[in-house]
Amino acid sequence: MITKKEKGQIIVLSGPSGVGKSTVIAELLGQQPNISFSVSYTTRSPRTGEQDGVNYHFVSRQEFERMIANDELLEYAEYVDNYYGTSLKAIQERLDAGIDVLLDIEVQGAAKVKRRCPDALFIFIIPPSFEELSRRLHARNTDSEDIISGRLEKARVEFREIPNYDYLVINDKVSNAVDEIQAILLSAECRVTNRSRILAQFT
Numbered sequence: 001m002i003t004k005k006e007k008g009q010i011i012v013l014s015g016p017s018g019v020g021k022s023t024v025i026a027e028l029l030g031q032q033p034n035i036s037f038s039v040s041y042t043t044r045s046p047r048t049g050e051q052d053g054v055n056y057h058f059v060s061r062q063e064f065e066r067m068i069a070n071d072e073l074l075e076y077a078e079y080v081d082n083y084y085g086t087s088l089k090a091i092q093e094r095l096d097a098g099i100d101v102l103l104d105i106e107v108q109g110a111a112k113v114k115r116r117c118p119d120a121l122f123i124f125i126i127p128p129s130f131e132e133l134s135r136r137l138h139a140r141n142t143d144s145e146d147i148i149s150g151r152l153e154k155a156r157v158e159f160r161e162i163p164n165y166d167y168l169v170i171n172d173k174v175s176n177a178v179d180e181i182q183a184i185l186l187s188a189e190c191r192v193t194n195r196s197r198i199l200a201q202f203t
Contacts, residue, residue, distance in 0.1 A: 005034070005098040005189070006195070006196070006197050007095055007096065007194070008094055008095035008096070008097065008100045008101060009095075009100045009101075009120070009121060009188055009194075010091065010095065010100075010103065010113070010117050010119075010120035010121065011035070011100055011101065011102045011103065011120070011123065011185070012103045012110050012113055012120050012121065013025065013102060013103065013104050013105075013123050013125065014105060014106060014107055014110050014123070014125070014158070014161075015125035015126065015158075015171075016126075016127075016133060016151070016154065016155035016158050016159070017137070017151045017154070017155070018133050018140070019126065019127050019133060019136070020125070020136065020171045020174065020177075021104060021125055023174050024171060024174055024181070025102065025104060027174055027175070027178045028102075028178050028181055028182070029102070031178065032182070034099055034100055035101075035102050036099050036100065036101050036102070037101075037102050038090070038091060038101050038102060038104075039053060039055070039056060040056055040057070040085060040086055041057045041059055041067070041073075041076075041085050041086070041087060042056045042057070042058060042059070042064075042083060042084045042085075043058075043059060043060065043061045043082045043083045044056075044058075044082035044084075046058055057087075061083065064076075064085065065083075067085070067087075068083075072087060072088055072089060073085040073086060073087060074086040074087070074091060074112075074113060074116060074117070075105065075112035075116075076109075077106075077108055077109055086103060086105070086109070086113075100185070106158070107158050107161040107164075110122060110161075110164075110165075111161075111164065121166055121184065121185070121188055122164070122165040122166045123165060123166065123167045123168075123169055123181060123184060124161075124165040124167070124169070125169045125170075125177065126159070126162075126168060126169070126170055127170075127171060127172075128170055128171075128172040130152075130155075133155060134148070134152055137152065167184050169184075
């Protein structure tokens with residue numbers, strides 16, 4: 001029997017802080033066993049409760065710069081004196097095994113991935129309204145008003161990048177957002193280019 005999945009797909013998920021990406025991703029991964037979440041590398045110190053290899057791969061600055069020099073990263077960026085990046089090798093191994101790889105990255109990282117992997121699926125998650133995004137950020141009760149204002153301003157900037165994405169998912173309700181993402185993934189899997197091995201027996 002010929003398996004449907006010949007090669008894994010890179011799925012890039014972006015969206016503003018407070019849109020509920022982490023909740024959507026957790027739900028999606030629970031329903032889709034063939035999706036592997038890409039754990040980023042970082043030079044920052046682990047926070048309380050964070051585990052190496054689960055939340056991030058924590059490495060030294062020297063090790064990270066070695067990875068940059070050897071072109072081992074699909075994308076990387078520096079924020080507040082710390083590096084964050086995605087390992088190219090780890091992703092490639094999973095793709096070759098027919099496993100989809102999900103990347104939760106911001107718009108600058110997504111643009112870098114698009115240059116190197118134009119066949120990836122680019123999905124942007126938005127709230128049902130800007131007012132709802134503000135409400136969700138306030139409901140967290142973790143940030144000051146100044147920080148929330150900064151996050152909302154950053155969201156406006158990120159929204160300008162939406163035309164560079166393939167799909168737009170509205171997170172009004174987590175289950176609806178997950179359903180939309182699953183429909184996108186099914187559509188991508190049915191592309192003729194993704195089923196060339198099956199097609200070969202008919203031509």
